[in-house]
Amino acid sequence: MFRKVTMAVAALTLTAALAAGPVLAKPVVIKFSHVVAENTPKGQMANKFKDLIAERLGDKVVVEVYPNSQLFSQNKVLEAILLGDVQMSAPAMSVFGRYTKQLELYDLPFLFKDIDAVNRFQASEAGQGMMMSMEKKGLIGLGYLHNGMKQLSSSKPLQVPADASGLKFRIMSSDVLAAQFKAIKATPLKKPFSEVFTLLQTRAIDGQENTWSNIYSKKFFEVQPYITESNHGLLDYMIVTSTEFWMGLDDALRTEIKKALDEAIVFGNQVAAEKSDTDKQKIIDSNRCKILELSPEERAQWVEIMKPVWGKFEKKIGKDLIDAAYSANN
Numbered sequence: 001m002f003r004k005v006t007m008a009v010a011a012l013t014l015t016a017a018l019a020a021g022p023v024l025a026k027p028v029v030i031k032f033s034h035v036v037a038e039n040t041p042k043g044q045m046a047n048k049f050k051d052l053i054a055e056r057l058g059d060k061v062v063v064e065v066y067p068n069s070q071l072f073s074q075n076k077v078l079e080a081i082l083l084g085d086v087q088m089s090a091p092a093m094s095v096f097g098r099y100t101k102q103l104e105l106y107d108l109p110f111l112f113k114d115i116d117a118v119n120r121f122q123a124s125e126a127g128q129g130m131m132m133s134m135e136k137k138g139l140i141g142l143g144y145l146h147n148g149m150k151q152l153s154s155s156k157p158l159q160v161p162a163d164a165s166g167l168k169f170r171i172m173s174s175d176v177l178a179a180q181f182k183a184i185k186a187t188p189l190k191k192p193f194s195e196v197f198t199l200l201q202t203r204a205i206d207g208q209e210n211t212w213s214n215i216y217s218k219k220f221f222e223v224q225p226y227i228t229e230s231n232h233g234l235l236d237y238m239i240v241t242s243t244e245f246w247m248g249l250d251d252a253l254r255t256e257i258k259k260a261l262d263e264a265i266v267f268g269n270q271v272a273a274e275k276s277d278t279d280k281q282k283i284i285d286s287n288r289c290k291i292l293e294l295s296p297e298e299r300a301q302w303v304e305i306m307k308p309v310w311g312k313f314e315k316k317i318g319k320d321l322i323d324a325a326y327s328a329n330n
Contacts, residue, residue, distance in 0.1 A: 027062045030053075031071070033077050036218075040147070048263075052260040069192070088241050090237040091238065094176070095172065104313055105317045108322070109306040110307055111310070127324075134240075142240065144238060145269065149233070150211055150233040154224060154225075155207060158226065161183075164207075167186045169189065170205050201223040211235045226289060228291075239261065
């Protein structure tokens with residue numbers, strides 16, 4: 001009798017399971033961690049990627065975006081990716097120094113004259129190859145994202161390199177950027193992006209380098225009386241994931257995710273180009289700080305004193321890569 005009841009219960013359970021239909025696989029979750037505000041080019045790109053994935057792969061893939069260092073700082077996120085705590089991020093190039101020296105190329109001062117030159121190089125065979133330079137370390141680059149050309153903000157006016165002597169500047173974790181500021185006899189301090197506003201406000205540092213969109217979105221212009229429009233460097237990001245996560249995806253799914261990401265990057269770069277101009281104007285309109293322009297002669301002084309930094313990192317980065325990048329200016 002007990003056996004009959006057991007068999008009957010099993011039959012009912014099987015019938016119920018069949019009626020309920022097949023068990024759906026859980027969607028792939030992509031945690032996208034970044035350190036800037038949602039209204040920046042990077043923030044808008046990440047949200048666009050999330051929306052495209054939801055629209056096209058909602059039952060298969062879910063993207064969760066964590067802005068403003070909610071999960072990890074730039075200096076910790078690559079380790080988190082390798083551990084599987086997050087699946088994607090878009091750190092600045094300077095953060096990758098522990099994994100490859102090639103990407104330090106993007107920190108070299110006065111290497112690119114404008115974003116068009118950057119685009120030409122990144123689309124080239126050399127530029128594309130750099131995204132795979134960390135594969136053996138467990139990381140794969142999925143695309144380049146612009147923020148814009150960098151400007152110098154400071155507590156005193158900077159017209160010529162001598163004006164920066166003795167000042168303390170916050171930098172990202174980059175030996176190239178450290179050498180850049182040492183070249184003008186300033187003191188570089190490697191500090192997290194999330195701490196910059198407070199450091200400026202309390203005068204723990206004298207200045208920093210950043211793009212117009214970051215200077216505006218993080219309100220650095222409210223605690224810095226001067227911004228020198230130097231366009232001396234590039235702030236670009238690389239969207240990165242782990243080799244294990246990326247190669248573990250189904251081929252068809254990986255293709256669709258990459259397609260959505262590529263579209264989001266195009267959108268993000270359009271935002272970057274527009275915000276570079278509009279955020280600069282918003283800073284001007286605020287009347288909170290003075291924007292200084294460099295004369296050709298003054299700019300030449302900055303180039304002359306900073307360009308030797310290239311030679312210091314030639315062996316690590318590769319002279320062929322530096323030459324290829326510089327040739328993209330033509």
